[in-house]
Amino acid sequence: MTTVAAYAAPAAKAPLERTTIERREVGEHDVSIDIRFAGICHTDIHQVREGWGDAIFPMVPGHEIAGVVSEVGPGVTRFAVGDRVGVGCMVDSCRECDHCRAGREQYCDSGMTDTYNALDRNGQPTYGGYARRIVVDENYVLRIPDSLGLDVAAPLLCAGITTYSPLRRWGAGPGTKVAILGMGGLGHMGVKIAHALGAEVTVLSQSLRKRDDGLKMGADHYYATADPKTFDELRGTFDLIVSTVSAPLNLDSYLSLLRPEGTLANVGAPEEPVSLNLFSVIGGGRGLAGSMIGGIAETQEMLDFCAGHGIGAEIELIAADGINEAYERVMSSDVRYRFVIDTATI
Structure with missing residues (x-):
């Protein structure tokens, strides 16, 4: 085992603090x-x-990880010392079920092993990226193209794939009308990727406060959901809505914005239950769906796509001692658009 500096939450709702953790050899x-x-x-x-729900403490969060390979095992064939790499939301899966074999490891029948707040296959807790070093099986490591800065690439390992996957799955592209609901850490990546895919992109946000940003990132239209007229004007407009919002919504109102057989895909996960009138999906044959990150192959595809289109996250780089303040600012929607920790400051 190797001792590594990290930032961890010692207990639920406690501030994160500098500590050390053990990484396997x-x-x-x-x-x-x-x-x-x-x-x-x-x-x-x-x-x-x-x-x-219940979590494992102490917890070292972080599943948007970018760094450089410092050592490889003797059986490693995919990476070499010095390679620019990333780690996303998972570090293992069963590798044997139909989903794993099909490259959808995130839906592993046995459950994927989360990068943090999980137990690995040996029953040891996993610790995430708020640390100086991590050891991961090569099959769950991604290659970061040279044209992407490691700082702006880090959020792609979650925010990027979380929006890329549903946009690809439900056919965002030329001739389609796509709405991104929420203009935050996930939403701004959804705007950039949907635009690069060739879709006509609309942002649906509570206010017009970030309108200029949205248009610069590729949105064609920007509407405030706090204005009731928005729902009258846009009724029956979209082929796909990707909701990045992590608060409960009036799903019936947003389903009404879909064309017949359109889909509302949810990637934001509220802590509270939501309600639904089933006539909102029965009428027009509309779909209410969810999407969770992406498999390893699709995540690599996303990184290559973003590199090819010059897409990185919009970030605020912070020192590790600013993590707790950053958490409060995220909760207040006071970030444009992703905080990234310079881990040299840990």
């Missing part, structure tokens, strides 16, 4: 990564505050 197929940058995802806050 590099095994046959392992890659040791010197972490350079780690994004702060809203998921980190949900988990630290046990918003989604």
